[in-house]
Amino acid sequence: MGIYVLGIAGASGAPYSKRVLEQMLLAGHNVKIVITDAGRKVLEVEEDLVLTGNTEADTPVLLEWAQAESAPGVLEMYHHKDVASPIASGSFAIDGMAVVPCSGGTLGRIAHGISNGLLERAADVCLKERRRLVLVPREMPISLIHLRNMTAVTEAGAIVLPQAHGHQRSDRYGGGTNTCFAGNRFACHEAVARPRTNHVLGRRNSVSGVY
Numbered sequence: 001m002g003i004y005v006l007g008i009a010g011a012s013g014a015p016y017s018k019r020v021l022e023q024m025l026l027a028g029h030n031v032k033i034v035i036t037d038a039g040r041k042v043l044e045v046e047e048d049l050v051l052t053g054n055t056e057a058d059t060p061v062l063l064e065w066a067q068a069e070s071a072p073g074v075l076e077m078y079h080h081k082d083v084a085s086p087i088a089s090g091s092f093a094i095d096g097m098a099v100v101p102c103s104g105g106t107l108g109r110i111a112h113g114i115s116n117g118l119l120e121r122a123a124d125v126c127l128k129e130r131r132r133l134v135l136v137p138r139e140m141p142i143s144l145i146h147l148r149n150m151t152a153v154t155e156a157g158a159i160v161l162p163q164a165h166g167h168q169r170s171d172r173y174g175g176g177t178n179t180c181f182a183g184n185r186f187a188c189h190e191a192v193a194r195p196r197t198n199h200v201l202g203r204r205n206s207v208s209g210v211y
Contacts, residue, residue, distance in 0.1 A: 001028040001073070002095035005087050005126075007119040010038020011138040013101030013163050014046035020100050022066040025073030032087050032094070033062065034119045036080045038103065055079055080117045087122045096132035097122055101163060104139045104146055110158075111149040126158075133158040 004024060008017045024031050035043070035051065043049040049065050051058045055077040062077065063069045078085040086092040099106060099119065106120065115121035126133040135158055139146055150160045 001030065003030045003032070003093070004095055005032045005034065005097035005122050007097065007099040007102075007106075007122065008033070008035040008039040008043070009099055009101060009103040009106040009119060010036055010042055011101040011103035011106075012042060012046065013136070013138045014043050014049070016136065016163060017043070017100050018047065018066055020098065021062070021075075022068050022071075025063075025066065025068040025071035025075060028072040030074045031076070033075060033077050034080050034087075034117075034122065035077075036106075036117065036119055039080075042101075053079065078118055080119055082118055083115075083121055085118060088118055088125065090125050090129045094126075094131060096134070097126045098134040098136065099123060100134075100136040101138040102135040104137065104149075107135060107137055107146065107149045107153065110135065111152040111156075123158075127153075127156045130157060134161050135159070136161050136163055138163045 006017075006021060006024065008014075021031065021033070037053075040051045040053065043051060047065065049061070051061060059075055059077045060069075063071075063075055068075070078087065082088075087094065099110075102110075108114075109116060109120045110123045110127075113124055115124050123133055123135075125131075133153075135153060137146070137150070137160065154160055
């Protein structure tokens with residue numbers, strides 16, 4: 001299956017992160033995950049999930065949290081300061097990336113090409129290589145600065161997919177509104193995986209082989 005990057009930043013919305021990770025692994029994808037310090041704090045507050053920052057020790061904890069220990073997919077965790085990791089380079093081919101949730105600060109740094117860590121760098125690589133990037137912001141109310149940053153990343157080729165509960169027939173997905181968001185046809189993992197057209201250069205995507 002595909003190779004995807006999942007970033008978790010310091011905004012509310014840990015249940016969404018959990019469901020998206022679960023669905024990507026169940027789909028058999030190879031998931032490279034990056035969690036910022038603020039993201040780890042949110043996971044602890046919202047999910048009682050305590051991560052140490054040690055990627056080797058935290059990987060099985062994440063798999064258990066996502067209820068994906070026996071899933072066919074593969075999970076590999078990178079430290080958010082490890083800018084020498086493969087996903088920091090455009091020469092490492094991936095199929096796409098999602099940041100779930102995406103804080104306002106992370107959105108702003110991605111919008112302006114400021115890579116303070118691996119998460120922002122990996123997102124910057126997706127934009128420069130014309131690979132699919134999905135950002136799931138969680139801010140309310142939204143300021144003019146947020147709106148301008150959303151416009152900037154959209155113009156650069158990213159997809160802004162705000163956290164929004166689906167209320168139409170959400171019971172059909174068997175897991176409430178989180179599953180409705182992350183498990184149906186509007187799912188973040190499907191948005192990342194869907195073939196994209198390179199609207200800037202019109203060149204062939206290096207991984208999926210589509211134009």
